Amino acid sequence: MKNMHRKAAGALLAGALLCGTAACSSDSSDAEKKNDSKAAGKSTQKPVDATFAAAVERAAKKNETITSLRYSMSGEMPENGHVETAASMNVKPLAMQMKMKVKGSSADESGEMEVRLVDGAVYLSAKGQKTEGGKSWIKMPNVGAGKGPGGADNPFGTRTQAEQNPMDDSASMSASKDLEKVGEETVDGVKTTHYKGTVTMAQMREKLAKKDPATRERQEAKLKGFEKLGVDKFAMDMWIDGQDHTKRFRMRSATQKGPLDLTIKFLDYNKPVEIKAPPAGDVMDPMAEAGKDS
Template identity: 55%
Template structure:
């Protein structure tokens, strides 16, 4: 039973890893408003990316395909201030029963919920807890623990398209009832690296590493910008050595209250305690 439990915990941790990784995939702010004066595609994309820096909380949906995980869908909410918190309900559509999970990040602890399937393997408890404060800096950066990007603002990645050499205005489109301008371009990893030269090392690592880990050499990016120069939707596509990436993030809310709570203690199993018991 212990071996099965550890195996199940690892599977769910990897599932959390792909979700947390995608939290850094470019979700940025959205709002409705009047059309802004016409700008060049590069200037429009850069302005939308700059506006994303003011995000303090948001909700969004995510659909697409992720290397090694296949087709995924998720609904998520994240708060950046006053403290970082995150909640995501996700489904890896190609992984059957093991592909559905919920993740919460609260008070430097990551919780993964597997519902009834997890409860069968964890003495009736449906949540697994990772205490990130005990893992230290290395633990926070370990994607297998689902923490890789969970405490970072996903809006960081919205700057990528501004580094493209071929940004173009595709035309006007309506996204989720909002009139937007669709921009598109391709960013190579070399261009991305050059665009980050003026940033500090932590920022460069945060924005660049997720793609190198997937073995992606170039990313085709689409951005739908509304009349308030905010991004309503974002799509990224690329071919990595671990499979294709094709992910679309649509913002449904921005800077609205986001409250996330830890699961009940009676329904939670602490991973550290579980491993100590297994070793003894």
Template identity: 50%
Template sequence: MSSIRTSRRRKTAGAGLAALLLAAGAAGCGTEKSPSMSPAAAVAKAAKNTEDITSFRYRMTGKVPEEGRVKAEASMRTKPTVAMSMKITALDQGADGTAEIRLVDKAMYIGGGAAAAKEMDGKSWIKFDMSALGDKGLGGGTPGAGQADQNPATESTFLTGAKDVKKVGTETVEGTETTRYSGVVTLKDLKASLKDKDKATREAREKSIKQYEKLGVDELTMDMWVDGDDHTKQFRMKGEADKGPLDMTITFLDVNKPVSVTAPPAKDTADLAEMMKKALDS
């Protein structure tokens, strides 16, 4: 009788162990990632996911033509209206190389602090009407002005236009495990890749492409770091422009969190349009 009870206990324990192993296996199957995508497919999926991003905070470091080395941190939202706040330093421009830029209500405000106030009757901000500037943009001269109205989430999708996307390996970026991909994309190929995109996506990417055309960049070498949720965590773009090398790295610090940007006080702001009108009337 004792041997029968022992046998039953062994069977019960064996059944329990088998159930435990099956459960563990089922859990493992549930959390196991799908078969590895090709590098091109992984990059395309991350690019697709940018369409769900309406706000983000990011860091920018590198080198841009004319301005030289720059570093910046910014917050941007794309809906319901476009707004951006950036603090940027052009490291090669000395004391005059630091500025704060705000983009809100279709106007760009550039603040230079006390140094700017000395030149503008005590006003530390200058206002540019972006709608009046049209496609001319702000160009160089003011640190970061040329990059301020560009959407880095849109630019992060550029690698989808490359024909030679390859997986480089895995790396940790800001404490996040990522997979790094690399490739070379020409602006010609990038334009060609837009033909099947919807109107909004196509227009957003065409706007970004124009910025590189203005710089005289024909080809970009690009690296893209994609996290476990198939979102771009970081990307780097390198190219040769008419007025020097371009080498810029954008790191996304968070996404889809509230971004609020307000215009500087009117008493501290000089309106460029009004300044020009006064100059013409004098």
């Protein structure tokens, strides 16, 4: 179970979470850096078409009305390799269930796992793995956002990432100063308009400063995590349907730990989501066990 927390925390950075297909580490070659610059995009003097900005802003505003959603995420994560997830989330009260597959550089770095956030508690389970007591699930210590087990600062802590709303990432695209309309495209049978743009960390922070306290707190740890990876900007793509809903969202950047290239598909919105905690008898609670030993 030792690798489970680390892999799950990394995979949860999405939703972040959400390093181009040509992205590279800080030791990459000049050619790779050139490709990455193209993938991440460059600022131009051309003013943003007001209709493009308005379309993206409408989608961002529509995100704020969402009470629940189902989505999938796939792509490359720094140090984690290829990740595929399927998730359901209830916004208020906050609850989340995510099943994921991670394909790393070795068998030890690959596997399938599930994460649940229920009533403020985060539970992890890895396929084919049990705790020393034969339990299938482990309950993560509740040490607060931005903290990891033991209380050490951890912007990629499992709790912090489990509490992320993937809609936050797509909403940040409205801060872009170089939005472009790519064209009309069909995503999973739905007609959409494809937009692209570049968003810097400074623009994301400026956008975040205008949000409510809860959103600022939720995203601050994630932004610190991006900064820790050496990220300074993202190339973003958004596909918006006729109802102003974000249908698909992609974000890419170069990091010091390798490429980040994630695509999220939003499958449905505002439909009932029921997420339950695992059976108590099949859960290991490290904090409770520590209390017994004290």
